[in-house]
Amino acid sequence: MKRKYMMISILISGQIQPGNYIDVYLAPLIEDLQLLWKEGIEVYDGHRKNQIQLKAMLFGTISDFPAYANLSGYSVKGYYACPICSDGTDHIRLKNCKKCVYMGHRRWLAPNHRYRNMPLAFNGEVEERRAPPIPSGGDVFKKVENLIIRFGKEFAKDIPTRGWKKRSIFFELSYWKDLYVTHFIDLMHVQKNVFDSLVGTLLGVKGKTKDGLNARMDMMEMGIRNELGPVEKPGKKPYLPAAAHTLSRDEKRVLLQTFHSIKVPEGYSSNIKSLVSLSDMKLKGFKSHDCHVIMENFLPIAIRSILPEKVRITITKLCWFFKSMSNKVIDPRRLSYLQQQIIETLCEVEMYFPTSFFDIMVHLTVHLIYETRMCGPDRMRWMYPVE
Template structure:
């Protein structure tokens, strides 16, 4: 599908025969040398791969059709969250829409969205954005296999769509609406019968910036916490030139000793209580009534009938939470060049905040010395940490 270079519209439906964008008036066609338009050559393309025909083909395989009802036939239910079928979102769909939950062949989906550089060159600024659907009806050893990860959209570059991703998602949302109503005449090869297929999108999985693009939540600046909102405890570092968020202790139990420790944190005790996350109905009410201090737009996912009722609508992927934070902690403990977060700027910021003033830099004639902090390890301790990490990597999980 042809798209506006500024991501204003897709040239479909009422705009199918248009040659200029009705919003920004930019031509649909690519501009060549001497500003000559190459008529017939689109300036930007969005590739859409409809998921409904592929869902039908999944049920035409006897083995795959049987696996798609694994969640209803499994016997090992031990009270642990080992599959999305154990999650509240899954059970909510069953309870609120029993006609949907009573058919185990109805599909539960997740959507993932991120950018990558197709040219394998770190110096290139070209960014291509795929949108992938995952089917959770399958057992855990199959649902994340490449065979069942369904590419539905491929948004060409060179620029990322950003907050205008909703325009590119329009055809997928239309198909998800159809899947929620019903798709007739789907053949189940395992049971040898035709049935009516329905599907629901349970949540999206992204990194934090992509989460902001899809949900419409502000993820930068002083109000970047999607849970705290207007009450986000933020502080701009004068030397580090970044914004830090220092109110994390309020999520600890009310009698936790860390709440009373002053010197180890920001010099103040913590008596606050954690805020309650906003429900989908509350978010929808805020964005529709113009209360957009912490929201940039109304997400296109609210066009789905069930979206506002889901307790979890967006999830953050594991890599950016666990791996990157672990890299920063290990880089600081082992003082790895380029990975160490403890430097002169960090010590000066601690001094400006009145925290750990005994660790301020000591300026000499030839170089600046940083007094060792409680997180600094000796050479023997660093060797022990490296040996432990090597052992974990060698043995595997």
């Protein structure tokens, strides 16, 4: 993942992305990969000073989540947006927010875990289901091997809108269906989206917060935390009672002033001070690496005195998980513990944050440990070097 080892193989020009038709552009690359796998190419070995036959295989693809849909052929929108849970995706359509959310993370807990028997803290039901099985490349191939997709605008109406839309061109590689993980979930984009939702909700940033009148009305209709329902007042806007994650104006100022006072060594990150707008009471202009640095190092410090203890601990555990996943070296013996921790943390986030918080990017954190167990540290599979 160093610059000197990277080479561009395809450059797709134009103002409109190819979307589902990206397979047309990938066809020459697939031909080269087939040659490298079956026959190989003759190269010079500088150490032995002779010619050798070099072979290579594609380990997987790295992309953001919309491009994941284009490369894999799975629709990452709607009810079954998780390509790993597939038909087992636990989805809820919020009537007022007009969006799908993906909760039900208690399914991944141990059968005797106490959170399974706490209906009032979640959706009012005891959770007895088990986590859906994780499909391998072979399982996916069985679902898509008979899909026939014709490329072109005139055939666009024939493409399914849910689930598997096509058989990816990568299945033309003979070894592709034998891989446990074919398309990687990018930790960088997952972390940035979770950070945006978390900080936007804490600061109540318009357009970024996951809390609001519509979110509260959806929670009332679902029977979740009815005490937070909007209170109607004659001639005034509905009043929203303070939730566990709600910050007062003074607490928001404390949070932002902490970020404003941060000084880091040169080359460590961008100037954090320049990202803070004390007049607008929000963070602005931050990039993916800024989210990475703030969430893993500074956010747990900044919230130490401004939130209820349980909420503060939950957010800190979420930050700690991303920090653990970003390590260069990860002990395989700790992966089961990390998986247990992130599931419990997501369950606790369900207790304290509104239902609209749980978009697909928050849900994908459940599957990061499995990919690490199969493919090694995320640091070798994220998009920072590429972008």
